[in-house]
Amino acid sequence: MAITLNNGFKMPMMGVGVATIMKNDEIKDIITNALKIGYRHFDCAAHYKNEAGIGEALAEALESGLVTREELFITSKVWTSDHGHVVEACKDSLKKLQLQYLDLYLVHFPIATKHTGVGNTSSELAKDGMLDIDTTISLETTWRAMEELVSIGLVRSIGISNYDIYLTRDCLAYSKVKPAVNQFETHPYFQRESLVRFCQKHQICVTAHTPLGGGVSSPQVYGSIYNILQDEVLQEIGNKYGRSPAQIALRWGIQRNVVVIPKTSKLNRLKENFEAFDFELKQEDMDLIKSIDKNYRTNLISTLAWGMDINA
Numbered sequence: 001m002a003i004t005l006n007n008g009f010k011m012p013m014m015g016v017g018v019a020t021i022m023k024n025d026e027i028k029d030i031i032t033n034a035l036k037i038g039y040r041h042f043d044c045a046a047h048y049k050n051e052a053g054i055g056e057a058l059a060e061a062l063e064s065g066l067v068t069r070e071e072l073f074i075t076s077k078v079w080t081s082d083h084g085h086v087v088e089a090c091k092d093s094l095k096k097l098q099l100q101y102l103d104l105y106l107v108h109f110p111i112a113t114k115h116t117g118v119g120n121t122s123s124e125l126a127k128d129g130m131l132d133i134d135t136t137i138s139l140e141t142t143w144r145a146m147e148e149l150v151s152i153g154l155v156r157s158i159g160i161s162n163y164d165i166y167l168t169r170d171c172l173a174y175s176k177v178k179p180a181v182n183q184f185e186t187h188p189y190f191q192r193e194s195l196v197r198f199c200q201k202h203q204i205c206v207t208a209h210t211p212l213g214g215g216v217s218s219p220q221v222y223g224s225i226y227n228i229l230q231d232e233v234l235q236e237i238g239n240k241y242g243r244s245p246a247q248i249a250l251r252w253g254i255q256r257n258v259v260v261i262p263k264t265s266k267l268n269r270l271k272e273n274f275e276a277f278d279f280e281l282k283q284e285d286m287d288l289i290k291s292i293d294k295n296y297r298t299n300l301i302s303t304l305a306w307g308m309d310i311n312a
């Protein structure tokens with residue numbers, strides 16, 4: 001199941017999120033097993049520091065004929081410290097991923113930070129312990145370089161990530177190549193209906209990162225006060241369909257016409273998540289899920305890491 005982007009390219013409605021899967025063998029296993037299950041879309045980023053392992057797994061899969069390049073949809077993202085070095089950063093990701101082109105390249109966060117060397121995505125903190133923000137590079141400048149990537153054929157589609165309505169609107173105003181995708185956190189506790197509708201109205205495909213609200217690890221790893229998979233409504237709907245709360249959350253996303261990219265390092269959950277394609281939620285259940293929105297961002301990792309809430 002795929003969605004057609006505003007430039008005609010198709011993007012599978014579910015991808016594998018690969019953040020935090022750092023060990024080379026582990027990431028290679030996840031990619032290979034995901035391909036065997038039927039996944040074709042992988043949500044990568046320079047910042048996840050695992051592109052080399054993903055590249056090895058993809059090269060092996062392409063070599064063995066498990067998949068063809070045309071069937072794959074590979075996303076990567078330029079990190080905040082490379083906003084002034086977009087073309088070099090993209091080439092660095094391509095080299096690690098062993099690919100000639102990316103299907104989608106995103107501006108990971110709408111903020112430029114101190115450059116620390118191409119592909120070196122450690123976010124430096126300033127002396128005050130807060131993120132070292134670079135105020136000299138505008139998002140329009142960054143976007144011009146993203147557009148260049150399309151014109152030189154390194155990237156098929158370009159997009160944005162973690163852009164709110166204000167920034168998305170601004171990007172639409174200055175862009176010659178319109179963003180094909182906006183990837184941001186959305187799930188049943190953080191539905192962001194206005195942002196979703198605004199993007200979709202302007203032919204920008206929405207991809208939900210953290211579509212499970214961080215799942216089981218949400219409180220410990222993501223700093224959230226909730227684990228949305230324990231939500232009573234999601235559990236009740238799950239019981240009705242004979243599905244897990246994770247499958248209900250993912251299916252709800254897909255039925256909003258939102259692409260979902262759950263992360264898991266467990267084979268059984270890779271399968272479970274992919275099975276969200278095998279059933280359909282009735283409108284009454286879609287409406288019920290609408291009612292559990294808490295307008296609550298569960299993914300507080302950037303705030304924890306950077307000593308500041310850049311969304312505030």
Ligand SMILES: NC(=O)c1ccc[n+]([C@@H]2O[C@H](COP(=O)([O-])OP(=O)(O)OC[C@H]3O[C@@H](n4cnc5c(N)ncnc54)[C@H](OP(=O)(O)O)[C@@H]3O)[C@@H](O)[C@H]2O)c1
Nearest residue numbers: 017018019209210211212213214215217246262263264265
């Ligand atoms: N653009 C951005 O700024 C940004 C930010 C955050 C994330 N992302 C992307 O979005 C992807 C997904 O987001 P995320 O990793 O933050 O959160 P998520 O996918 O909402 O949740 C991941 C967590 O849920 C667990 N999980 C996965 N499937 C499950 C299931 N069926 N049942 C129960 N638990 C399950 C995983 O644990 P196990 O691994 O133990 O299964 C993991 O702890 C990332 O990997 C990344 O590609 C992008």
